[in-house]
Every structure is written in C-alpha cells, then in structure tokens.
Amino acid sequence: MTKARKKVVVIGAGFGGLQVIKSLANNNQFEVLAIDKKNHHLFQPLLYQVATAVLSPADIAIPTRSITTNYKNVKILYGEVTDIDFQKKEVKFQNNIEKYDYLVIASGAKTSYFGNTNWESKTLGLKNLKDALAIRRQILLSFEQAELIGDYEKAKSLMHYVIIGGGPTGVELAGSIAELSHNIIRKDFRNIDSGMTKVTLIEAGPKLLNAFSDLSSQFTKQKLESRGVEVLTNSPVIDITDSGVVLKDRTIESKTIIWAAGVEGSELAKKITLNKDKANRILVDEFCRSLDYQDVFVIGDAANFSKNLSRPLPGVSPVAMQQGRYVAKFILNLEKNKKTASFQYFDKGIMATIGRTDAVAEFGSIRLKGLFGWLGWLFVHLVYQVGFKNKMSTLISWVWSYLTFRAGSRLIQEEVTDPSVRS
Ligand SMILES: Cc1cc2nc3c(=O)[nH]c(=O)nc-3n(C[C@H](O)[C@H](O)[C@H](O)COP(=O)(O)OP(=O)(O)OC[C@H]3O[C@@H](n4cnc5c(N)ncnc54)[C@H](O)[C@@H]3O)c2cc1C
Numbered sequence: 067m068t069k070a071r072k073k074v075v076v077i078g079a080g081f082g083g084l085q086v087i088k089s090l091a092n093n094n095q096f097e098v099l100a101i102d103k104k105n106h107h108l109f110q111p112l113l114y115q116v117a118t119a120v121l122s123p124a125d126i127a128i129p130t131r132s133i134t135t136n137y138k139n140v141k142i143l144y145g146e147v148t149d150i151d152f153q154k155k156e157v158k159f160q161n162n163i164e165k166y167d168y169l170v171i172a173s174g175a176k177t178s179y180f181g182n183t184n185w186e187s188k189t190l191g192l193k194n195l196k197d198a199l200a201i202r203r204q205i206l207l208s209f210e211q212a213e214l215i216g217d218y219e220k221a222k223s224l225m226h227y228v229i230i231g232g233g234p235t236g237v238e239l240a241g242s243i244a245e246l247s248h249n250i251i252r253k254d255f256r257n258i259d260s261g262m263t264k265v266t267l268i269e270a271g272p273k274l275l276n277a278f279s280d281l282s283s284q285f286t287k288q289k290l291e292s293r294g295v296e297v298l299t300n301s302p303v304i305d306i307t308d309s310g311v312v313l314k315d316r317t318i319e320s321k322t323i324i325w326a327a328g329v330e331g332s333e334l335a336k337k338i339t340l341n342k343d344k345a346n347r348i349l350v351d352e353f354c355r356s357l358d359y360q361d362v363f364v365i366g367d368a369a370n371f372s373k374n375l376s377r378p379l380p381g382v383s384p385v386a387m388q389q390g391r392y393v394a395k396f397i398l399n400l401e402k403n404k405k406t407a408s409f410q411y412f413d414k415g416i417m418a419t420i421g422r423t424d425a426v427a428e429f430g431s432i433r434l435k436g437l438f439g440w441l442g443w444l445f446v447h448l449v450y451q452v453g454f455k456n457k458m459s460t461l462i463s464w465v466w467s468y469l470t471f472r473a474g475s476r477l478i479q480e481e482v483t484d485p486s487v488r489s
Contacts, residue, residue, distance in 0.1 A: 069095070071139075074397060075157050075166035076100040077147050077334065079107055079130045081383040082366030083172035084452070085390025091137035095401055098139055099166075101159055103146035104194070105129055109451050111383065112460070113192055114235060117201035118242040119473040125460045127195060128453045147173070150338050152359050168361050168397050171335070171348065172390065175367035175381060178330035178345065185306045189325035192235060199479075204322050205243065206478050209251065209260060216257035223319040225263045228311050230303055231327030232269025233276065234418035237286055239324060240267040241421035244293045250473050265295045266318055268311065270302040270327075275426070277380065277416055282426040285435050289420045303327075329381060335368050343370045347378070352408035353396055354389050363396070365389035371409070383450070384414055419443045422468065 074090060076083045079102040090096050106127040115121040134140045145159035150169070157164050177191035190201045205227070212221035227243050229236045247263035254260075267274070267290065273283040274290075274297065287297050298313070305312040310319040330336075331346030341349045341357045347370035349357050354371065356362040366386030372378040379385045392409045399406045415429035417439065425439035434442055444464065451457045467473060 071095060071097045072167040072397075072401065073097045073099065073165065074168045074170065075164055076170045076172060077157065078102055078172040078174055078332075078366075078368075079142070080110075080172060080174050080366065080386065082174075082368075082386030082390040083170065084130075084133070085387045086170050086172065086365070086394045087134065087137065087140055089391050089394030090397070091134070091140055093398070094139060096139060096397075097141075098137075099141050099143065099164060100130070100134075101143045101145050101147055101157065101164075102130060103144075105131070105144050106195075107133060107452055108195065109456070110193075111447060112451075113195070113198045114238045114242055116195065116198040116475070117192060117205075117239065118246050119202055119206070119475045120242065120467055121460060121463050122475045123195045123199065125456055125463060126451070128456055133452065147334055148337070152339075152362065155361070166361075169359075169363065170390075170393055171356075171362065171364045171368050172366050172386070173332040173334045173368045175329035175347075176332050177325060178328040179325065180328060182306075185325065188306045188308065189230070189323045191325050192239070193329070201239075201322075201324060202475070203478055205246070206476055208322055209247075209255065209258070210478070210482075212258045213255050214257075218258060218262055221258060223310070224321050225258070225260070226266070226318070226320040227263070227322045227324070228266045228268065228318055228320040229324045229326055230268045230311065231325065232267055232271070232274040232297070232299065233326065234416075236267055236269070236324075236326040237274055237290065237418050237420060239326060240265050240290055240295045240297075241293060241419065241424075244290070244295050245421050246473060248294055249471055250467075251476070266320075267295055267297050268301050268303060268313070268318075269297070269299045272300055274299065275418055278418070278426060278428055279433065282428060282433060282435060286418070286420055286426055289424045293421055329367065331368055340364075343378075345370075353406065354393050354409050363393045365393055371411075373408070379411055382416075385411060388412060417443050417446065 076086050079100045090098050109126040112126045131142050147159045149158040179185045208224040212224045215221040229240050244265045247260045252261050274286050275283045336346045348364040350364050350369045352373040354363050367381040370378045396406045417427035419425040423437050425443040427434040427439045427442045
C-alpha cells in the first residue's frame with residue numbers, strides 16, 4: 067500500500083521559504099503548498115538601488131510561480147495568512163482554509179518604529195518594492211519641486227535627505243543618494259545645483275555598522291563623509307515632526323526622512339499565539355521548531371534562534387536560506403524515522419557597500435575594504451540574485467551606470483496636476 071503524501075505548508079516564499087520549497091521539490095512523498103502575500107520573490111539587499119533609481123523593480127524581483135514551474139508537487143497561492151489554528155492544523159487566508167501535516171512559518175520581518183507608531187506616517191521605510199518606489203518617487207519629486215522653486219534657500223528642506231539608522235541599509239542609502247544628487251543628475255537641472263543637496267545619516271549608537279569591526283566602521287564613516295554625507299553618531303532621535311527630525315541639540319529640517327533603524331516580526335507573527343520575544347520573533351529550539359508545537363517550524367527573520375548562543379542569529383539572508391534547507395532535511399528525516407543533528411549556522415561573513423568602488427567586507431579574520439571589498443560585494447550580490455535574467459539585467463545596469471555615471475530608472479509614474487486649475 068502506498069503511503070499518503072504529507073502536506074507541507076510554507077508561509078512566505080522569501081529567502082527561507084524558497085529554500086524549503088526547492089529542497090522538497092519533485093519529492094513525491096510530499097505535497098508542498100506555499101502561500102505568499104506577494105506574487106514575487108524579492109532580493110531585498112538591492113532594494114536601496116531601486117530606491118535610488120539605479121535598478122528597476124523587475125531587476126530584483128521574480129514571479130514565484132515562474133521559479134516553481136517544473137516543481138510538480140509544489141503549489142503556489144497568492145494570499146495573506148491571517149490566522150493559524152495549531153490544534154486543528156489549519157492555516158487561514160483569503161477565505162480559504164488549508165490543512166497541514168508540517169507547517170513552516172517563513173513570513174520574515176517588518177519595519178519597527180520601536181513603539182513610536184506616529185513616526186511611521188512621517189518617514190519612508192524600506193522593506194519591499196512599494197517602499198523602494200515610494201522613496202524613489204519622493205527623491206525625484208523633491209528635485210523637480212526644487213527646480214520649480216529655483217532658489218536653493220527656499221528649496222533647502224526639499225534638498226535635504228535624512229536617513230535614520232546607521233546599519234548596512236542606512237549606509238548604502240546615504241552613499242547612493244549622495245552619488246545620485248552630487249554626480250549623476252547634477253548636469254540635468256538648470257535652476258538648482260543638485261550638488262548642494264545635503265544627506266545626513268543619523269545613528270543612535272557610537273558607530274556605524276555596529277556588527278563590523280571598528281576599523282571597517284571608521285573607514286565607512288570617512289568614505290561617506292568624503293562623499294559629502296554628514297554622519298551623526300551618538301544621536302538618538304527624540305521626535306519626528308512634519309518639518310523634520312528632532313535630536314537632543316537641534317532639529318534637522320527635511321521633507322524626506324527615511325527610516326532604516328530596525329525590524330520586528332511580521333504582522334502574522336504578532337497575531338499568533340506562539341512563544342515570542344519582545345520584537346515579535348517566534349522562539350525556536352535547536353531544530354528550528356517552535357517551542358509550542360513539534361510540527362511547526364519557524365525560520366529566517368520570523369524566528370528567534372538563540373539556542374546555545376550569546377545572542378540570537380542575525381536577520382540576514384544566509385540564516386534564512388540555511389534554516390530553510392535544514393528544515394526540509396529535518397522533515398525528510400522525520401518521515402524516514404531518522405534523527406537530525408541540531409541546526410548549526412555557517413557564518414559566511416558580512417558586507418556593506420558605501421558607493422562606487424568602496425565597500426567593507428569581513429569574513430572571519432579576513433577584512434576587505436575599498437575597491438576589493440566593492441568587487442567582492444558586486445560578485446556576491448550577483449551570484450545570490452535569483453534567476454538568470456535578473457543577474458544579467460542587474461549586471462548590464464551596473465556596467466552602464468559605472469561607465470556613464472547615469473541612473474536609468476528615474477521615472478515618476480504619475481502626471482503632475484496644477485492645484486490652481488483643480489481648486
Ligand atoms: C533593505 C534591506 C536590505 C537588506 N540587505 C541585506 C544584505 O545585504 N545581506 C543580507 O544577508 N540580508 C539583507 N537583508 C535581510 C534579508 O533580506 C532578510 O534577512 C531575509 O529576507 C529574511 O528571509 P525570510 O525568508 O525570513 O523573509 P523574507 O525574505 O522577507 O520573506 C518573507 C516572505 O513572507 C511573505 N509574508 C509575510 N507575511 C505573510 C503572510 N501573513 N501571509 C503570506 N505571506 C506572508 C512576504 O511577502 C515575503 O515574501 C536586507 C533586508 C532589507 C529590508
């Protein structure tokens with residue numbers, strides 16, 4: 067008698083979820099159902115390049131359905147999971163209910179304002195394509211408005227970009243906005259000099275890139291400053307108002323404030339009744355299983371994996387990908403009544419780019435900075451892009467931007483309307 071196929075439901079087809087799907091693909095022991103509220107897999111590390119008009123959305127995203135075309139046992143459904151009944155082993159989404167034998171929660175994270183919910187409407191976050199396009203629109207629009215005003219003093223707050231959070235995303239955005247305004251678009255305006263644009267990067271802690279060595283952190287600060295970025299460390303944000311950012315000793319007036327200061331567990335993680343930490347990340351054991359249910363696994367940014375560690379594993383894509391492959395193997399072994407050793411993270415290192423020809427990278431005791439760091443960064447970010455077409459289009463855009471000092475995706479999608487005609 068043939069054994070009934072076990073059903074694995076995966077919530078989220080991001081970095082972690084996709085690895086579960088790939089590892090169980092075309093294995094007839096399993097029926098795999100992946101549910102995602104986005105129809106595409108997104109390469110988040112390059113989101114900042116969409117936000118600063120270097121790349122187009124389609125360069126860094128790929129329809130999930132097209133990745134799984136040849137995985138006959140995999141079904142993709144486009145929906146937002148809103149509830150899970152762990153007793154009945156049911157997942158609820160878009161008026162559907164699906165049963166599971168094994169559940170993998172890979173729902174990622176969302177932007178966190180550390181309880182200051184009113185700051186959300188005054189800033190722009192960077193977590194998905196919609197966010198990146200909103201930042202791109204705001205930056206391009208502010209230059210157009212400044213050109214209309216035609217007077218730097220009056221357009222000052224339009225031409226001042228403030229980024230809060232000195233981690234890799236904040237550093238990459240600051241470097242890229244400085245490059246866009248000081249170099250790339252400078253010759254395109256007649257009434258304003260976009261080279262007078264101010265970019266301020268604010269970090270609450272004592273240094274940029276907290277996870278890096280002091281040497282890499284100092285190098286990053288110095289390189290950003292040489293590109294015209296004002297770097298403020300030890301500067302916790304007290305408040306954010308309609309006119310700007312309030313610090314202990316001053317207020318920085320700006321019409322564009324980007325929040326890159328933190329993330330917390332997804333909306334779904336917030337709702338469900340599993341053991342969680344303060345940031346709504348679900349606590350897991352050494353096998354990436356929730357502490358509450360043996361058939362529920364949680365991976366990537368949604369999880370707090372801290373077993374035998376001094377602090378939880380970081381919210382980076384290698385953690386999610388390795389945990390995805392591990393959980394698939396764990397489930398396969400379970401079906402064979404085989405034991406699986408506990409999850410071990412293999413740390414491949416950390417990197418962040420500052421701008422053209424400058425990046426920092428650390429692999430254990432090996433440290434790269436400047437051009438070699440940048441070449442390493444380019445290579446890694448091309449290799450890990452999903453899909454040949456995306457790798458090629460990204461490479462072509464990079465080579466073109468590098469050689470011509472231009473950015474190809476400077477589109478504002480909506481038409482402007484004249485308020486005096488409409489009112
Ligand atoms: C701007 C930015 C830059 C980054 N740069 C780097 C970097 O340089 N290097 C690095 O290693 N990491 C980087 N990261 C972090 C990295 O992207 C994450 O660690 C990684 O994406 C985590 O993978 P995941 O599978 O846990 O979640 P994700 O990849 O975020 O996937 C989660 C998926 O779940 C889906 N989902 C969420 N809720 C639901 C729901 N209720 N129902 C259905 N679907 C749902 C989402 O649509 C999404 O597709 C960056 C992140 C950001 C935002």
